[in-house]
Amino acid sequence: MQKMKKSLLNDEGFSFLLVFLTIVLVTILGLGLLAVSSNSLKLSKHEREDQSIYYIAEAGVNYEKAILLEKANEAYQSAKAEYDRLPIQQKKYEKFVELYEENIKSIIEPLLNNENIINNFEEQLGMQPIARITLKQDLDTNLRYWITSIGTYGESPSQKRELQQSVDFVLDAETTNNNGGDDEENLNTATPEFAVQTKGNIKLTGGASIKGDVATDIGIISLDGGSSISGTVGASSDHFQYPSWMGDLSRKLTQSRKYPGSSILPLFPLEKMQQLSKLPVPPNQEVIKDPHNKTFIINNGHFLADNWMTNNYTLQLNGDTHFKQFKVDQNNTLTINVGDTDKNLYIEDFNILQGHIKIVGTGKLNVYINNTFNLKGSLNRNGNANQINLYYNGASAITIAGETQSAASLYSKQANLTFTGGIGLTGNIYAGATKVTFNGGSNSNGQHIIAPNASVILEGGAHIKGAIISDNLLANGGTSVTFTEGTIQPPSSGHTEIGDPITLIKENELVEQ
Secondary structure, X not given: OHHHHHHHOOOOOHHHXXXXXXXXXXXXXXXXXXXXXXXXXXXXXHHHHHHHHHHHHHHHHHHHHHHHHHHHHHHHHHHHHHHHOOXXXXXXXHHHHHXXXXXXXXXXXXXXXXXXXXXXXXXXXXXXXEEEEEEEEOOOOOOEEEEEEEEEEOOEEEEEEEEEEEEEEEEEEEEEEEOOOOOOOOOOOOOOOOOEEEOOOEEEOOOOEEEOOEEEOOOOEEEOOOOEEOOOEEOOHHHEEOOHHHOOOHHHEEOOOOOOHHHHOOOOOHHHHHHHHOOOOOOXXXXXXXXXXXXXXXXXXXEEEOOHHHOOXXXXXXXXXXXXXXXXXXXXXXXXXXXXXXXXXXEEEEEEEEXXXXXXXXXXXXXXXXXXXXXXXXXXXXXOHHHEEEEEOOOOOEEEOOOOEEEOEEEEOOOOEEEEOOOEEEOOEEEOOOEEEEEOOOOOOOEEEXXXXXXXXXXXXXXXXXXXXXXEEEEOOOOEEEEOOOOOOOOOOOEEEEEEEEEEEEEEEEEEO
C-alpha cells in the first residue's frame, strides 16, 4: 500500500511530457503559419498575374483603337480627295458623309473577324504576355465595331481575362461655305452689274425704259416707240437696233458680256426637303374660345387658320416642323414666332387664300413647299425680307395677284411665275422656270430677278427696282427697270469646302466578359 502511494506521488517524467507536448504544439503552429504564409504568397502571385493580364487585354484594346483611328484618317483623306474632284454642283456636306462612310466600310472590311496576336510586350513576372484581338461589326448600329481583346501568358494560356469595347465611326469636320471666286463654275457668285443682262434678246417697245446699263451675250437689243436705255449697251453694233429718228446711239455700245447661265442659280435644296418630309406631323391642337366654341387649329397634320376662332393665333416654332397643308383664309392674321434660331418649315400644300402672316423673333424661316403654292394677302409685310426664304418644288404655275404684299425671297425650281395686280414684293426671285411675267404695279427696291432660263416679260406698268438676269427680256408699255444695288442676301448655297477632321471616333464603355 505504501509502495503504491509512493508511485502515485512520483512526478518524475512529467516535465519531459510537458516539454514534448509544447514542442509538438509549437511545431504544428509553425507549420500552420508556414502553410498560411505560403498560400498567401501564392494568392498574391496569382492576383499580380491576374491584374497583369487585365492590363495586357486593355493594351490590346488600345492597340486596336489606334489602328482604327489611323484607318479613319485614311478614309477621311480618301473621301476628301474624291470630294474635291466632284463638280461644284455636287459638293454638299451630305455627299462628303456618304463618301466617308463608303471608305470606312471598305478599309475596315479586311480587318473583320481575323485574330490579331500581339506578343511583343516586355516580359512580366518572368512570363511572356500575349493579347489576342478580334474586330467584329455591330449588325444593329451603322459604323459601330466591337473590339475583343483576351490577355494571357504564353506559359499559362488557361489564365486569361477578356475585355470588349465598341467604337463608333462618327464624322465632325471643319467646313466652309464657298460662295464666290473668279471661277465661272462657282454658284451664286454673280452680283448683277447691269440693270438687265441676258443671253438672248432685250426688246423694249412703247414707253418701256431701262435706267442703267444692259448687256447680252448673243442676242439682239432693240428699241421701238418711246422706249429708252439710259446706260451703256453691251452688244455688237449689228446687234443693237433702233429707229433712225432716235439719232446715233452707237456711243452707248460696249462689248457684249458672256452670260453666266444656270450656274448663277443657288442650289435648290432637294435633299433638305427630302429630310424634312420624313418629320412627323405635329399632334392635334385645339383653339378654345369658350365651352361652346372650339376648333382644331392643327388636325391630322393640317394647319387650319380659316375661321373667326383662329384669328390672331400665334404659332410657336420650337424646331423644324412638317405640315401636310398650311391654310390661312377668311382674312385671318397668323403670327409665326421663330424665336432666336433659324427654323425650317416643310409644307406639302401652301394655301394662303386670303390671310396675313407676321413673323416675330430674330431667327430666319425657310419654308419648303412641295406641291401647291397659293399666296394672297400678306406675308411678313413691312418686315425684313432677309428673314424668310420660300422654296417651291412644284410644277404648277404660280400667280400672285391682287394687293398681295410680301417681304421674302422666292425660289421656284421649275414653275412659271406671274405677278400681277399692283402687288408689292420685297425679296429676290430665283427661278428655274421658262417664263416670269410682271403685269401691273410692283413696289420693290434692290430686288434681283435671277431667271437664267426664262423669258421675263414686263407689261401693264410694271416697275422693277433692282436687276434682272434672264434668257430674254420683253418690256412694253409704261414699264421700267431701274438698276439699284441688291439689298437682299441670296439663299445660302455655293458649295461646301471640307477642312480638317474634328472628331472621327467615339469610344463607348469598356466592359469585361
